Amino acid sequence: MSVALDEIDRALLGGGHGEAARFAMSLLQRFAEAVEAPGFIDARSAHIDGCLYHGQVSLDFVEHLVRLGGRVRVPTTLNVGSVDLIHPELFRGDPALGSAGARLMVAHEEMGCVPTYTCAPYQTLFRPGLGWQVAWAESNAIVFANSVLGARTNRYGDFVDLCCAVTGRVPYYGLHLTENRRATVVVEVTGVPPEWDDAGPVCVAVGHVIGRRCGERIPAIVGLPAATTEDDLKALGATAASAGSVAMFHAVGLTPEAATLEDALQGGVPEEVIRLDAEELRDIVRRLSTVPDGTRLAAVSLGTPHFSIAEFARLVPLLDGPRPAVDIYVNTARGVLAELEARGWDAVLREAGVTLVVDTCTYVTAIMRDLSGAVMTNSGKMAYYAPGNLNIEVAFGSLADCVASARAGRVVRR
């Protein structure tokens, strides 16, 4: 099947916008053939995941584009890299790897990408609007853009993301089209454990179920707590995209394309209904921990995806009290760090024993000082990946449980 080309696509392929754009467009054309996209449309923004170092090829690809004079043609944000460029001393891995990782990040900046270095670009100034056609990479960012903002992207990733940014074009298929954004599974939350005082664990549990049971299908969730925040939906999407291949969900009454269940289903009939009661939610959350309560902790890690200002506003008052017995790491965006500094919260956090990590994340790179015990987190994504990526035991709990456990030096539940 051949891919239809607009005038701009032909100009890009013909080298009219430079050699880098020609190279990127030719790769995009092969990509479009592989996914059977009929053509291309303009992208309003791009988010790049290729700034995380996966080997020499990561650097060779970007340096090739830099050498050809590549510049991004649309506003382009960057996901986390391998090192914290603002606090490089935090890096504890192989120095050669660290410098290659840092060069990869800077090479992206040379092409005009904005050095956001965050997996939560949707909580920066570069937040897309409803109906925007975008080319985004990074599984949690993709889910958030589609679900919570109603922007439109497929699950783009390494190489393609940058090709879209350099050409300003994105293949027009899948979730770019309204009819493919219809929910086909309904997830009904019929009860919530009364002892859970925030919606965080509910959303993580629901996200986990969606990841395991929906495959690439889009679920419509009914019955999330009224107090569910944007950050809870962020956690839901991130967990779903870790445990499975979910690129989008609807939360009825909470997300923009799901004012009603009928809207989410686009008038169709669901092929499956999954019901979750309080006991099932408890059970899912229990199984996210690989160690029992009471286990000695080496550290607490928060902010996977990156912590927002609203999340810091919840954390800061919880830290008021005795200093934690173990390290607390919080991953966040450098933009949020600037806001913390403006509010004077960074000093409060450091005083309370918190290490702020920007530009990267504790689950993809060697940052945590002590891994001799379990690590506790309120992140469903961290809980999913850390045992494999870092070869550590994890305990999952609410934000308040994490802080209480940091003080106790072992896993405690309030």
Add this chain to the structure above:
Amino acid sequence: MSAISAVTLVPGTAAGAVFVLVEPLSFWGGLDAATGAIIDRWHPQCGEVLTGKVLLMERGRGSSSGSSVLAEAIRAGTGPAAILLLTRDAIVTLGALVANELYGTACPVAMVAAADWPALAAAGRLAVEAGAEGATIGVA
């Protein structure tokens, strides 16, 4: 087995021993680009080495970072010689394509018909010739 035609996803010419993946493999977290070995602990063929093989995989799986890992393996010379798929896969296509563009190292990728799969899987060695007009696969 007579020559089989297939759809070219990434052009190139290669030959090697057949290796059939019994389950889809995510290259990210599943393939060690330094050694070419399968490292996904949950994969039934964990520990086997894909280097130089004509890899038969029904479909791709997993993280889009798999493109980088495949391209890195091809760069390092530990990757498969060629890949035959039953369904189009963007992650695999892109990984092989980028390695081809950057290093001139061909790891042809072709999509074959389901009816031809059993004969291909049963072959000992295969030669893949994937050109712009289409691919041909024969016993090597």
